[in-house]
Structure formats: C-alpha cells, structure tokens
Amino acid sequence: MSDETPKKTNDGQRFDRLPETADDREVEGRATREEVVEWWDRRFGVPPETFEGYSFWEKGKGKIWILRGEVTSPIRVEALGLTFLRTRQEHWKPTTNAVQRFGREASRNVLELTREQARQFVRGETQAIEWDGDWGYLVVAHELAGDLAPLGVGLYVHDELRSPVPKGRQREL
C-alpha cells in the first residue's frame, strides 16, 4: 500500500511524551497519560490529582518515565525523571522506586508486612503470606517511624509474595 502513510513506531533511543488520550495516539501500542493515571487509581487508589504537574514519557518499548514539569518532545537524553511503569504487557508493572515515591498515596492493594517479612522482602526472597485481596502487583509496605512506608512493588500469586526488588536495591537489614 504505497499511498498509505507509514505508521509511526516507537524509537527506543529517545523519550516521547505520552499522548493525552487514545484520540491523540500516533504510535501504536503506546499508553496514554489518561490510561496511566487511571491505572494507578484503579489498582492502588492513588488519586489522579497526585500526578498534576507531572509529564509521562516512553523510552524503550513500554518503559514509562515520570518527570516533574515538561521538556520538549521528543528528547534524546540519558534519563528523564524517574522510571515509573512497564506497559505493553498484559499486566502493567510499576517500578520499585515509583512505588516508594508514590505508593504513599495508595489505599488499595496495599500489603502490610511485619518487620521480619519486610527483611525477607528487601533481600529479594519469595515468602508464603496470607492475602485475601487481588493477585498481581501490590504496594508492599511496613510500619516505620509512625506511619506506613512503601518498600516497593510485590507480586502476589499462588499464596506467595514474590519480591521484584532489583539486585542493586536489595539489602541485608
């Protein structure tokens, strides 16, 4: 079909701002800002207004980054704000660091661990834990210094909690 405009594709070497809504989407499969914000609300109850003043960017297929404020799009730089969310897969997955930063606002799918369970979690270990809620990605937290503090994202399946804490972030505490 030579008369058809070629479809725009994702360029893994640069950051592109997410389209606002599906109507604005030019690159196939790219998440929209609306979908990203709704996902955090639906999955974790993080209020959409939490993300006012932030922009969202894709670099690499499905890797979403969050930036306070704006820059021009597209932009070729090494990093833009914080890695935030992995899309373009059946179950979207937030990053450990995004959950530590924005999981404070979560009111749904929050799993609270004891101190000993938290130690296992930050060592990167899978553990058997009872949880009546949804399977899938959870905000995993523990009580620290007077309030719940998110440790990161956990994956709950088959009555066990898996720890996706990246190697470099794991600690023996």
Next chain:
Amino acid sequence: METLERYEPLVAEFDAFREACRRPLPSVVRVNTVKATPDRAKRALDEEGVGWTDREWSDTVLELDTDSPGSTWASFHGWINGQEEVSAIPAEVLAPEPGERVWDACAAPGSKTTQLAALMDDEGLVVANDNNLGRLSALRFNTERLGITNTVVTNQDARNFSLKPFDFREFDRTLVDVPCSCEGTVRKNPTTLDDWSLDHIRSVAGVQKGILRRAIQATKPGGTVVYSTCTFAPEENEAVLDHALSEEDCRLVEFDFPLDSRPGVTEWDGEEYDESVRKAKRFYPHHNDTGGFFCAKLEVGE
C-alpha cells in the same frame, strides 16, 4: 601525606591540619526531604538503634554512629543518603529555588544533584550532566533511590555543553563541582594522594577552566554559578577563578556560610590572583572535623 607539606605556607596551625588529615572521617548523611522529613528520618534511625547527631548549620545533615549508613531502613527507603559534610556546602550556596532551571555540570555520582532537587522541592528542572557514562549509572541509581523526578540526565563534555535538547537557552543557576585532584578526601581515602603529581594538577586545571567558562556562558545574566572542588591546590581553585574573571563577564560575590573557613588566597607559587578571589572560602579538615573543600560564588554579568 608529604604531598600536603606544600600547603604549609597557606595553613596556620599546620600540625593540626596534618593530624586531622590522618584521622578517619565521621559518617555523615543528608536527609532526603523529597521522601521524608528530618524528624521522620531521625525516628527511623532511633527505631533501629542508630545514633545520630544534628549539625548546627543544617536541618538535614546528620552524623551517624554507624560506618554503614547504607545498611539501614532509612537508606533503603531513600530517606537518607551518605554525603560528606563539606560536600553539602555548594548546593546550599547555590540555593536554587523551586521552579528554576539548574545545571549540574559534573553531576555523578549525584549526591549534590539530589540535594539540589530537594532544595527545589523537586520542582523545576535539574540538568545533571556527566561525561563519564559509567559514573552516570551511579547517578541514575541515586536519583531513582531518592525518588527525584525533576532531573534530566545528559552525557556530554561540559566544556562544550550543548543546550540543543532543550527549549531554553540558559540556566538560572549552575553548579560547577569539577573533577579535581581530590586532596581534601584523604581522610576518606588515604591512598588518594598516591597518584599525586603536579602534571596531573596542571592538566585537570585546564579542564576545570574550560568547564567553568562554559558554565558562565550557559547561565543567564545576573544568574549564579557556584564553583567547588575537594582539593587544596590553588592551581585548581583560585587560579581557575582568576582565569574565568579575566575571560568571561562575571564577578565573585561574598557569601556567608556557618562553618569555619578561610578566604581564598591571592598569591601562590610566584603567581598572583585577582584580589576578589578572597571572597571564595577554603574549608580545612581541622576546623570543622570534615574533609577539605573549596567553594566560590560567582554572579554572571548583566
């Protein structure tokens, strides 16, 4: 350690200076206010039985009674970050405001970048640049762990840094914390002086001059540039300022800092520098029980 003998003409109480350089450094961290208040970070340390002592001059700088601040819950959560006390000086002197555009010209491994972001309440833009891709990964790790969202990371030679990726032409403020001979870090790393040579100092001073000049050019008229090193060598400090004063439209400005310091020197090794370099501050290890540091504040010409 003999290397430091060359500074005897500059340092009164030279024996105290030499003794201090032999002692290990206290373990100091900065509270990352993007993720926690100082009170909450202290409470987390209390719960773990890690002792802390406030620093009079700052709400966010704490001395800990552990050698491994990284092995604490407060660190895992990104509430604290290991940062030597004097290393916290230049970002405070630059004093960026929320919403401004700030360039951190030699940013890795990012303790000052993340401090700038925190001083800005994580609003506005910090452009964190470093020419060393390997060190950039350490910077990235730190901005991520501390939950910083207002920082863009670039990989350029700061001497001819290009603003092309951006839709603005100048920064409000720039931090020039240059690579240096690191003499002042001898308390942390006693082998740091093993590779010392005057040739290295001369060559790194050339790089420092190039970076400072580009920083002045890339900062708006009336904007602030802070120049800092962790070395005592006037060749890398006052001489670099003297060069920038003669080549670029800028001036040194006075600043207060609540740690004991000495003014910049105007004479060294047969060279004379512009009188205004006295406005820079030299921080010696024996004065505040810290590493050695040098910091100057410049204003770009209108």
